Amino acid sequence: MNRPALRAALPPLVALVVLLSLWEAAVRLLVVPVWLVPPPSAVGAVGAREAGALLGAALTTGRAALVGFGLSAVLGVLVAVTLASSRMVERALYPYTLFLQTVPIVAIAPLLVLWFGPGPRAVAVSSFIVSLFPVIANTLTGLRSVEPPLRDMFRLYGAGRFATLWKLELPAAMPHLFTGLKIASGLSVIGAIVGEFVAGFSEGSAGLGILVLAAYRQLRTDLLFAAVLAASGLGLVLFGAVSLTGARLLRRWHPSAQGN
Structure with missing residues (x-):
């Protein structure tokens, strides 16, 4: 180092x-009492003993979170581009995207189980719903932040709508897009955990949310703390991957990534 x-x-x-x-x-x-607040040494000891179970649960939750995050990244950009295509479209549809930010995921999680069945699919959809709005909002802000003189120059040279989007608006929106992706990366893990609280698990796989519930019901607070730390670590790994990708893509031309 x-x-x-x-x-x-x-x-x-x-x-x-x-x-x-x-x-x-x-x-x-x-x-x-240990069942109320365990010392860090107890949390570390149970984490070492249950390392296999924690790793397996983290992988299960991580897969669902990664699917939800990937869907939110792709669809979030597509929705933002659609909204940016017209002020009328933005005024008509953007308020409905706020529903994704304001709806309590715990309240609709039972519906996800009814529609997608218990298990990974419902968990991934829960992760997707929670992480979608930051991508839409930040990408739309980036697309709208292009300086008017640059737009005028593209029009002067006869650039079409697609060329303006591809060569001007999307590059200008990249820093905002990666800001949204960083936020969404952490929210995707939160959405997956909440989804597991309700959706449960199937096919013999149990994620960190199930492990948290099991530890709570057994008053194994040390294991509960270890599972929460594993979930936080999962979110940090995803956040770090997005941050590193953004820094490598932007460092050559954007001041926000200079020095990374």
Whole structure:
């Protein structure tokens, strides 16, 4: 690890060590029951013992989240391009995309089970619904942010609608698009977990949401914490992959990615 990376990583690592130390000391000094708030050492121990189960559950949840995230990325861009094609279309349809942001996914999750059956499909759809709106909203903002003189120049040279979209609007929208994808990457994991709370599992596969529910019902709070940390790690992996992809694509020409 080079020095700049080490300097960047050292402060959060030190803060993490201090936080875990304070947590461990507080739980032991106050004699807090393990089933109420387990110490970090107990969470780490159960994480090591149940590593296989946690990894399998994370893979199951990760597959559903990845499907939902992929669908939201593709359809989100297509919807944003459609909305950007006309102010009238945007005014007519954009308010309905807000439904995706405001609807409580827990409330409609039972409907997803009825429509798609219990298991991965309902979980993936839940992930898709939760992660779609940020992609639409940020991509649309990017498409609308093109400077008018550049549009005028494209018109002056006789560029058609598709050429303007492909060579001007989409490149200008890329930073906004990746911002939406970063937000959607974390939300896709949240949507998958919530979907698992209701949709359950099939074909012998259980995700992190099922593991959280099982640990809660058994009062295995240490395992519950470990499952939550695994879900957070899954979200961080997906977020990191999107961030790295965006940085590599944008670093040569956009200031937002300079120095990454």
